[in-house]
Amino acid sequence: MPHYVRLFLILLVLQLPARAISIVEVRKSLVHISTTAQEPNYRVPWNAGASQSGSGTGFIIGSNRILTNAHVVANARFISVERENDPKHYIAKVRHVAHDCDLAVLEIADPRFFEGTVGLSFTNQIPQIESSVSVYGYPIGGDRLSVTTGVVSRIAFHVYAHTGADSHLTIQTSAPINPGNSGGPVLQDGKVIGVAFQGFNGDVAQNVGYMIPVPVVQRFLKDIEDGHYDHYMDLCISTFPLLNPAQRKALGLEDDARGVLVGKVVTGGACDGALKVGDVILSIDGHPVQSDGYVELDGERVEMPEVVERKFKGDTVAFHSGPGIFSSAGCSSSRFPAISSRKTRSTTCACGSFIIRSSPMSFIKSARK
Numbered sequence: 001m002p003h004y005v006r007l008f009l010i011l012l013v014l015q016l017p018a019r020a021i022s023i024v025e026v027r028k029s030l031v032h033i034s035t036t037a038q039e040p041n042y043r044v045p046w047n048a049g050a051s052q053s054g055s056g057t058g059f060i061i062g063s064n065r066i067l068t069n070a071h072v073v074a075n076a077r078f079i080s081v082e083r084e085n086d087p088k089h090y091i092a093k094v095r096h097v098a099h100d101c102d103l104a105v106l107e108i109a110d111p112r113f114f115e116g117t118v119g120l121s122f123t124n125q126i127p128q129i130e131s132s133v134s135v136y137g138y139p140i141g142g143d144r145l146s147v148t149t150g151v152v153s154r155i156a157f158h159v160y161a162h163t164g165a166d167s168h169l170t171i172q173t174s175a176p177i178n179p180g181n182s183g184g185p186v187l188q189d190g191k192v193i194g195v196a197f198q199g200f201n202g203d204v205a206q207n208v209g210y211m212i213p214v215p216v217v218q219r220f221l222k223d224i225e226d227g228h229y230d231h232y233m234d235l236c237i238s239t240f241p242l243l244n245p246a247q248r249k250a251l252g253l254e255d256d257a258r259g260v261l262v263g264k265v266v267t268g269g270a271c272d273g274a275l276k277v278g279d280v281i282l283s284i285d286g287h288p289v290q291s292d293g294y295v296e297l298d299g300e301r302v303e304m305p306e307v308v309e310r311k312f313k314g315d316t317v318a319f320h321s322g323p324g325i326f327s328s329a330g331c332s333s334s335r336f337p338a339i340s341s342r343k344t345r346s347t348t349c350a351c352g353s354f355i356i357r358s359s360p361m362s363f364i365k366s367a368r369k
Contacts, residue, residue: 002037019274026187027061027084027121028084029114030058030059030083030137030145030184031057031058031066031082032081032084032138032143033055033056033068033072033073033092033183034053035056035072035352036052036053037054037074037077037298038050038051038075038077039052039074050121051077053070055072056068056073056180056183057072057136057182057184057367058081058106058183058184060114060117061120061221061344062117062119064107064111064114065095065106066092066105066106066108066346067103067105067106067183067195068105068106069102069104069162069182069224070098070099070102070103072104072182072195073097074099078091078225079091079092081108082112083117087335089180090108090110091115092106092107092108093109094106095107098223098229099162100163100166101160101166101216101220101232102197103212103216103220104121105224106249112137120185120191122192122193122214122218123214124214125298126155126171126213126214126299127152127171127193127298129153131188132188133150133175133187133188133193133194134147134175134183134186135147135149135185135209137182137196138180138184138298139176139179145179148177149175150173150207151175152173153174154170154171155167155172155300155302156169156172158170158210161195162197167233169213169215170210170213171193171210171211171213172208173209173211174208174209175209177197177199177210178199181209182196183195183197184196192214193211194214195212195217196211197210197211198210200342215310219312223312232309232314233270233308233312233313234269234270234308235265235269235270235317236265236269236271236272237264237266237271238262238263239263239293240262241260241261241347242259242260242261242280243291248291251280253280256291257290257291258282258289259280259282259289260281260289260291260304261278261279262277262281263277265277275319275321280321281320281322282321284304284317284318284319285317285318289304
Protein backbone atom coordinates (compact mmCIF):
# COMPACT_ATOMS: atom_id res chain seq x y z
CA MET A 1 0.00 0.00 0.00
CA PRO A 2 1.43 3.44 -0.90
CA HIS A 3 2.66 5.53 2.00
CA TYR A 4 0.24 8.40 1.29
CA VAL A 5 -2.72 5.98 1.41
CA ARG A 6 -1.63 4.62 4.79
CA LEU A 7 -1.11 8.16 6.06
CA PHE A 8 -4.62 9.11 4.96
CA LEU A 9 -6.11 6.12 6.77
CA ILE A 10 -4.24 6.99 9.98
CA LEU A 11 -5.46 10.59 9.84
CA LEU A 12 -8.98 9.42 9.15
CA VAL A 13 -8.95 7.20 12.23
CA LEU A 14 -7.52 9.94 14.42
CA GLN A 15 -10.17 12.42 13.31
CA LEU A 16 -13.15 10.17 13.97
CA PRO A 17 -15.36 11.60 16.75
CA ALA A 18 -15.58 9.83 20.08
CA ARG A 19 -18.39 7.32 20.36
CA ALA A 20 -21.47 8.96 21.82
CA ILE A 21 -22.78 7.30 24.96
CA SER A 22 -26.14 5.61 24.42
CA ILE A 23 -29.29 6.26 26.44
CA VAL A 24 -29.05 2.67 27.67
CA GLU A 25 -25.63 3.34 29.21
CA VAL A 26 -26.85 6.59 30.77
CA ARG A 27 -29.77 4.75 32.37
CA LYS A 28 -27.31 2.36 34.00
CA SER A 29 -25.74 5.32 35.80
CA LEU A 30 -28.78 7.36 36.84
CA VAL A 31 -30.53 7.00 40.18
CA HIS A 32 -33.78 8.43 41.52
CA ILE A 33 -33.30 9.79 45.05
CA SER A 34 -36.14 10.01 47.59
CA THR A 35 -35.70 11.68 50.96
CA THR A 36 -37.54 12.29 54.19
CA ALA A 37 -36.20 15.50 55.70
CA GLN A 38 -36.80 17.36 58.94
CA GLU A 39 -35.79 20.99 58.70
CA PRO A 40 -34.99 22.54 62.07
CA ASN A 41 -36.85 25.60 63.27
CA TYR A 42 -34.17 28.05 64.38
CA ARG A 43 -36.70 30.44 65.90
CA VAL A 44 -37.96 27.76 68.28
CA PRO A 45 -35.10 25.22 68.32
CA TRP A 46 -36.80 23.07 70.98
CA ASN A 47 -39.33 22.06 68.31
CA ALA A 48 -38.16 19.22 66.09
CA GLY A 49 -39.66 20.74 62.96
CA ALA A 50 -42.07 19.27 60.44
CA SER A 51 -41.11 16.32 58.28
CA GLN A 52 -41.30 16.62 54.53
CA SER A 53 -40.56 14.40 51.56
CA GLY A 54 -38.53 15.31 48.51
CA SER A 55 -36.85 13.79 45.50
CA GLY A 56 -34.01 14.47 43.14
CA THR A 57 -31.55 12.83 40.79
CA GLY A 58 -28.06 11.43 41.13
CA PHE A 59 -25.57 9.51 39.02
CA ILE A 60 -22.81 7.01 39.60
CA ILE A 61 -19.27 8.36 39.21
CA GLY A 62 -17.22 5.27 39.95
CA SER A 63 -15.80 3.73 43.12
CA ASN A 64 -19.37 2.88 44.12
CA ARG A 65 -20.25 6.53 44.71
CA ILE A 66 -23.29 8.60 43.75
CA LEU A 67 -23.00 12.33 43.05
CA THR A 68 -25.94 14.64 43.65
CA ASN A 69 -26.77 18.12 45.00
CA ALA A 70 -26.39 19.04 48.65
CA HIS A 71 -29.86 20.57 48.75
CA VAL A 72 -31.37 17.25 47.62
CA VAL A 73 -30.19 15.55 50.83
CA ALA A 74 -30.07 18.55 53.18
CA ASN A 75 -31.55 17.76 56.62
CA ALA A 76 -32.45 14.28 55.40
CA ARG A 77 -33.34 11.71 58.04
CA PHE A 78 -33.86 8.89 55.53
CA ILE A 79 -32.55 8.50 51.97
CA SER A 80 -33.45 5.79 49.47
CA VAL A 81 -32.38 5.43 45.85
CA GLU A 82 -33.76 3.54 42.87
CA ARG A 83 -32.15 2.54 39.62
CA GLU A 84 -33.93 2.79 36.30
CA ASN A 85 -36.04 -0.34 35.64
CA ASP A 86 -35.34 -1.72 39.12
CA PRO A 87 -38.27 -1.61 41.59
CA LYS A 88 -36.09 -2.21 44.66
CA HIS A 89 -35.29 0.66 46.99
CA TYR A 90 -31.77 0.86 48.44
CA ILE A 91 -30.89 2.75 51.61
CA ALA A 92 -28.24 5.42 51.12
CA LYS A 93 -26.34 7.75 53.44
CA VAL A 94 -24.40 10.95 52.90
CA ARG A 95 -20.67 10.37 52.77
CA HIS A 96 -19.56 13.94 52.00
CA VAL A 97 -21.51 17.16 51.61
CA ALA A 98 -20.46 20.65 50.51
CA HIS A 99 -23.22 23.16 51.09
CA ASP A 100 -21.11 26.04 49.78
CA CYS A 101 -21.00 24.51 46.27
CA ASP A 102 -24.22 22.45 46.54
CA LEU A 103 -22.68 19.02 45.99
CA ALA A 104 -22.85 15.74 47.91
CA VAL A 105 -21.59 12.18 47.60
CA LEU A 106 -23.78 9.26 48.70
CA GLU A 107 -22.80 5.70 49.44
CA ILE A 108 -24.84 2.48 49.39
CA ALA A 109 -24.13 -0.28 51.89
CA ASP A 110 -25.63 -3.01 49.67
CA PRO A 111 -22.99 -3.94 47.03
CA ARG A 112 -25.68 -5.47 44.81
CA PHE A 113 -26.85 -1.97 43.93
CA PHE A 114 -23.83 -1.36 41.69
CA GLU A 115 -24.06 -4.63 39.76
CA GLY A 116 -24.36 -3.88 36.05
CA THR A 117 -24.05 -0.11 36.53
CA VAL A 118 -21.87 2.25 34.51
CA GLY A 119 -20.01 5.21 36.01
CA LEU A 120 -20.14 8.39 33.94
CA SER A 121 -16.93 10.26 33.09
CA PHE A 122 -16.31 13.99 33.13
CA THR A 123 -15.02 16.22 30.36
CA ASN A 124 -11.80 18.16 30.89
CA GLN A 125 -12.97 21.49 29.53
CA ILE A 126 -15.72 24.07 29.80
CA PRO A 127 -18.24 23.82 26.91
CA GLN A 128 -18.47 26.47 24.24
CA ILE A 129 -21.31 28.97 24.02
CA GLU A 130 -24.16 27.73 21.75
CA SER A 131 -22.98 24.11 21.96
CA SER A 132 -25.73 21.52 22.51
CA VAL A 133 -26.28 19.75 25.84
CA SER A 134 -28.69 17.15 27.23
CA VAL A 135 -30.10 17.14 30.77
CA TYR A 136 -31.06 13.81 32.37
CA GLY A 137 -33.16 13.39 35.48
CA TYR A 138 -36.47 12.69 37.16
CA PRO A 139 -38.36 16.02 37.20
CA ILE A 140 -42.00 16.59 38.06
CA GLY A 141 -44.55 15.24 35.64
CA GLY A 142 -43.72 11.52 35.89
CA ASP A 143 -41.65 8.79 37.48
CA ARG A 144 -39.65 7.72 34.43
CA LEU A 145 -36.40 9.15 33.12
CA SER A 146 -36.69 12.52 31.38
CA VAL A 147 -34.28 14.00 28.84
CA THR A 148 -34.31 17.65 27.76
CA THR A 149 -31.97 19.38 25.33
CA GLY A 150 -30.75 22.91 24.83
CA VAL A 151 -27.65 24.99 24.29
CA VAL A 152 -25.07 26.62 26.53
CA SER A 153 -26.31 30.19 26.92
CA ARG A 154 -23.90 31.82 29.33
CA ILE A 155 -20.84 31.09 31.50
CA ALA A 156 -20.49 33.36 34.52
CA PHE A 157 -20.36 33.62 38.30
CA HIS A 158 -23.77 33.28 39.92
CA VAL A 159 -25.24 32.99 43.39
CA TYR A 160 -25.91 29.40 44.44
CA ALA A 161 -29.51 29.38 45.69
CA HIS A 162 -28.92 26.64 48.27
CA THR A 163 -27.04 28.97 50.63
CA GLY A 164 -27.93 32.29 49.04
CA ALA A 165 -24.49 33.66 49.94
CA ASP A 166 -21.93 31.64 47.98
CA SER A 167 -21.14 32.56 44.38
CA HIS A 168 -19.27 30.21 42.05
CA LEU A 169 -18.87 29.55 38.37
CA THR A 170 -22.09 28.40 36.69
CA ILE A 171 -23.18 27.45 33.20
CA GLN A 172 -26.57 28.67 32.00
CA THR A 173 -28.49 26.53 29.54
CA SER A 174 -31.74 26.79 27.62
CA ALA A 175 -32.53 23.14 28.39
CA PRO A 176 -35.47 22.99 30.84
CA ILE A 177 -34.34 22.23 34.41
CA ASN A 178 -37.33 21.61 36.65
CA PRO A 179 -37.89 20.48 40.25
CA GLY A 180 -36.59 16.92 40.49
CA ASN A 181 -33.77 17.49 37.98
CA SER A 182 -31.42 18.48 40.80
CA GLY A 183 -28.29 16.35 40.86
CA GLY A 184 -28.79 14.97 37.36
CA PRO A 185 -25.95 14.94 34.84
CA VAL A 186 -25.72 17.31 31.89
CA LEU A 187 -24.01 15.54 29.01
CA GLN A 188 -22.21 16.64 25.87
CA ASP A 189 -20.52 14.22 23.47
CA GLY A 190 -21.03 11.38 25.94
CA LYS A 191 -19.33 13.08 28.92
CA VAL A 192 -20.59 15.01 31.91
CA ILE A 193 -20.10 18.77 31.58
CA GLY A 194 -22.10 19.75 34.63
CA VAL A 195 -24.65 18.91 37.32
CA ALA A 196 -28.15 20.41 37.04
CA PHE A 197 -29.09 22.30 40.20
CA GLN A 198 -31.25 25.44 39.86
CA GLY A 199 -33.27 27.71 37.61
CA PHE A 200 -35.59 30.70 37.60
CA ASN A 201 -39.30 30.47 38.30
CA GLY A 202 -41.38 30.49 35.14
CA ASP A 203 -42.97 33.86 35.95
CA VAL A 204 -39.53 35.51 35.94
CA ALA A 205 -37.67 33.91 33.01
CA GLN A 206 -38.22 31.11 30.54
CA ASN A 207 -35.69 28.43 29.58
CA VAL A 208 -33.09 29.65 32.09
CA GLY A 209 -31.50 26.76 33.94
CA TYR A 210 -28.12 26.42 35.61
CA MET A 211 -25.60 23.63 36.02
CA ILE A 212 -22.56 23.30 38.26
CA PRO A 213 -19.59 23.10 35.85
CA VAL A 214 -16.90 20.42 35.91
CA PRO A 215 -14.16 22.63 37.52
CA VAL A 216 -16.38 23.06 40.59
CA VAL A 217 -17.27 19.34 40.68
CA GLN A 218 -13.68 18.19 40.24
CA ARG A 219 -12.49 20.54 42.96
CA PHE A 220 -15.05 19.07 45.35
CA LEU A 221 -14.09 15.49 44.50
CA LYS A 222 -10.39 16.23 44.94
CA ASP A 223 -10.99 18.03 48.22
CA ILE A 224 -12.68 14.97 49.75
CA GLU A 225 -9.95 12.53 48.70
CA ASP A 226 -8.47 12.73 52.21
CA GLY A 227 -11.87 11.93 53.73
CA HIS A 228 -12.59 15.50 54.83
CA TYR A 229 -14.07 18.54 53.08
CA ASP A 230 -12.11 21.76 53.73
CA HIS A 231 -14.53 24.19 52.09
CA TYR A 232 -13.74 26.83 49.48
CA MET A 233 -10.73 29.08 49.81
CA ASP A 234 -11.14 32.83 50.01
CA LEU A 235 -8.96 35.92 49.70
CA CYS A 236 -11.28 38.03 51.89
CA ILE A 237 -10.94 41.19 49.82
CA SER A 238 -13.25 43.26 47.67
CA THR A 239 -12.17 44.97 44.46
CA PHE A 240 -13.31 47.86 42.32
CA PRO A 241 -13.07 47.98 38.49
CA LEU A 242 -10.78 50.57 36.94
CA LEU A 243 -12.63 51.58 33.78
CA ASN A 244 -12.43 55.36 34.18
CA PRO A 245 -9.44 56.85 32.26
CA ALA A 246 -9.18 59.75 34.72
CA GLN A 247 -9.03 57.37 37.65
CA ARG A 248 -6.37 55.27 35.96
CA LYS A 249 -4.30 58.38 35.27
CA ALA A 250 -4.60 59.47 38.91
CA LEU A 251 -3.31 56.07 40.01
CA GLY A 252 -0.39 56.26 37.59
CA LEU A 253 -1.65 53.36 35.46
CA GLU A 254 -1.29 52.98 31.73
CA ASP A 255 -4.42 52.99 29.63
CA ASP A 256 -4.08 49.25 28.88
CA ALA A 257 -7.36 48.00 30.39
CA ARG A 258 -5.56 46.10 33.14
CA GLY A 259 -5.90 46.13 36.91
CA VAL A 260 -8.53 46.36 39.65
CA LEU A 261 -8.42 48.45 42.81
CA VAL A 262 -8.48 46.79 46.24
CA GLY A 263 -11.37 48.37 48.14
CA LYS A 264 -11.33 46.29 51.33
CA VAL A 265 -9.06 43.80 53.10
CA VAL A 266 -10.68 41.82 55.90
CA THR A 267 -8.68 41.84 59.12
CA GLY A 268 -7.31 38.38 59.84
CA GLY A 269 -8.08 37.21 56.32
CA ALA A 270 -5.73 35.49 53.91
CA CYS A 271 -4.60 38.78 52.37
CA ASP A 272 -4.17 40.71 55.59
CA GLY A 273 -0.58 41.93 55.44
CA ALA A 274 -0.12 40.91 51.81
CA LEU A 275 -2.46 43.50 50.27
CA LYS A 276 -3.81 46.81 51.50
CA VAL A 277 -6.62 49.14 50.51
CA GLY A 278 -5.57 51.16 47.47
CA ASP A 279 -3.38 48.49 45.91
CA VAL A 280 -3.97 47.71 42.25
CA ILE A 281 -3.94 44.03 41.30
CA LEU A 282 -2.47 43.67 37.82
CA SER A 283 -2.18 39.88 37.72
CA ILE A 284 -2.96 36.83 39.82
CA ASP A 285 -0.88 33.66 39.52
CA GLY A 286 0.50 34.99 36.23
CA HIS A 287 -2.97 35.65 34.75
CA PRO A 288 -3.39 39.31 33.71
CA VAL A 289 -6.37 40.90 35.47
CA GLN A 290 -8.46 43.04 33.16
CA SER A 291 -9.93 46.32 34.34
CA ASP A 292 -13.39 44.78 34.76
CA GLY A 293 -12.06 42.08 37.10
CA TYR A 294 -11.95 39.23 34.58
CA VAL A 295 -9.07 36.92 33.71
CA GLU A 296 -8.60 34.39 30.94
CA LEU A 297 -8.59 30.83 32.22
CA ASP A 298 -8.78 27.68 30.09
CA GLY A 299 -9.61 29.80 27.06
CA GLU A 300 -12.60 31.49 28.75
CA ARG A 301 -13.05 34.90 30.38
CA VAL A 302 -13.98 34.31 34.02
CA GLU A 303 -14.04 36.49 37.10
CA MET A 304 -10.81 36.74 39.07
CA PRO A 305 -12.11 34.72 42.07
CA GLU A 306 -12.24 31.61 39.86
CA VAL A 307 -8.43 31.42 40.03
CA VAL A 308 -8.61 31.26 43.82
CA GLU A 309 -11.58 28.88 43.90
CA ARG A 310 -9.45 26.19 42.29
CA LYS A 311 -7.01 26.38 45.19
CA PHE A 312 -6.93 24.11 48.22
CA LYS A 313 -6.08 24.56 51.86
CA GLY A 314 -2.39 25.37 52.22
CA ASP A 315 -1.93 26.59 48.63
CA THR A 316 -0.60 30.07 47.88
CA VAL A 317 -1.57 32.67 45.32
CA ALA A 318 0.78 35.30 43.86
CA PHE A 319 -0.25 38.88 42.99
CA HIS A 320 1.45 41.48 40.85
CA SER A 321 0.07 44.57 42.53
CA GLY A 322 2.22 47.23 40.93
CA PRO A 323 5.49 47.84 39.10
CA GLY A 324 8.00 45.47 40.69
CA ILE A 325 5.78 44.76 43.72
CA PHE A 326 4.83 41.13 44.32
CA SER A 327 2.77 39.74 47.17
CA SER A 328 1.57 36.31 48.13
CA ALA A 329 -1.13 35.03 50.42
CA GLY A 330 -1.88 31.65 51.91
CA CYS A 331 -5.17 29.77 51.77
CA SER A 332 -7.11 28.48 54.72
CA SER A 333 -10.66 27.29 55.14
CA SER A 334 -11.91 28.73 58.41
CA ARG A 335 -15.54 29.77 57.98
CA PHE A 336 -15.45 32.37 60.77
CA PRO A 337 -13.11 35.22 61.73
CA ALA A 338 -10.05 34.04 63.63
CA ILE A 339 -8.63 35.88 66.63
CA SER A 340 -4.90 36.23 66.20
CA SER A 341 -2.02 38.58 66.87
CA ARG A 342 -1.53 41.33 64.31
CA LYS A 343 2.20 40.66 64.48
CA THR A 344 1.83 37.10 63.17
CA ARG A 345 -0.15 38.22 60.08
CA SER A 346 -2.43 35.21 60.25
CA THR A 347 -3.54 33.88 56.84
CA THR A 348 -6.75 32.32 58.17
CA CYS A 349 -9.65 33.01 55.83
CA ALA A 350 -12.33 34.98 57.61
CA CYS A 351 -15.02 35.25 54.95
CA GLY A 352 -17.58 32.85 53.64
CA SER A 353 -17.41 34.04 50.06
CA PHE A 354 -15.06 36.14 47.96
CA ILE A 355 -17.52 38.72 46.66
CA ILE A 356 -21.21 38.59 47.57
CA ARG A 357 -23.18 39.91 44.64
CA SER A 358 -26.81 40.99 44.82
CA SER A 359 -29.34 38.78 43.06
CA PRO A 360 -33.13 38.40 43.03
CA MET A 361 -32.90 35.33 45.26
CA SER A 362 -36.66 35.15 45.75
CA PHE A 363 -36.96 34.24 42.08
CA ILE A 364 -34.26 31.57 42.03
CA LYS A 365 -35.26 28.02 42.87
CA SER A 366 -33.32 24.86 43.47
CA ALA A 367 -34.39 22.15 41.09
CA ARG A 368 -35.60 19.73 43.73
CA LYS A 369 -39.13 18.42 44.12
